[in-house]
Amino acid sequence: MGRTPCCDKTKVKRGQWSPEEDEILKNYLLKHGTTAGNWITLPHRAGLKRCGKSCRLRWLNYLRPDIKLGNFTQEEDNIICSLYTQLGSRWSVIASKLPGRTDNDVKNHWNTKLKKKLLATNANPTRNFDDSKQVFHSSSMVPKEEEEQAAYSPIQFPFPNWESAGVSSHILNNNKSMVQHDQKQFPLPRLSQDYSKISTSREESMSFGSSSVAMHENVDLAWFNTFEGFPIDDEIMGAGLWTHQSVLEDIDFPVTFS
DNA sequence: AAACACTCCAACCGCGACACC
């Protein structure tokens, strides 16, 4: 006894949607909306030989008017990496922070592009410091040959020097649980590595003068303050406590040394 | 030019959550 299928697979069309089918579905939904009836009966009502789930997916991922097509921007990449660090593969939540992007879109982009970038970076963590400009980048383009050599390289937690940087233990513990959860699926994403690098480079950075040290501390505290006082799930799932801007304030390098 | 390898993304699938009866 398996699960009852949502429709008779032998009587519905599958595979790529034709422009005609797109037109029928789009016209129907623009006229009647998505709330008049349910998705299961929609194909019949609209005159389509498709599974209701297929119609829903086609509408949500491709046809609805507010969809954003085209390449992901650097800003969007940063947000995805940051949220993946904290949430793991909760694509719908991540996508909700990117107007016009769908969970499928974000998931595909992660699997085909960002994951490889992060793997490459983890294999070579010093890659992202641009010595000529003394700038940290929040993500990097990695030459193909380096991507190919990339290997799994989990990061130790807690990062050295976090506690000495004045980070309270309960915040460290919160982050630890997030990182551990995440590493079941994937080695620690790059962004946290950047933060660890900033923290661990404290002594080294002294040579740049006191203002650079102050900047480092500000970056650390801005990052941890984001989490202090409320669990990440409440924060992300709650009533818009994270805005586009607040995410960027946390993650939007470059940080320039004085 | 052909064969093969690889990348990317649209679409499918199964499952858990939820609403309703």
Place this chain on the structure above:
DNA sequence: AGGTGTCGCGGTTGGAGTGTT
């Protein structure tokens, strides 16, 4: 409380397109 129907999610796959040999 339990059964049923539907929705929404995340993992996976098929195949078109592109690159390489």
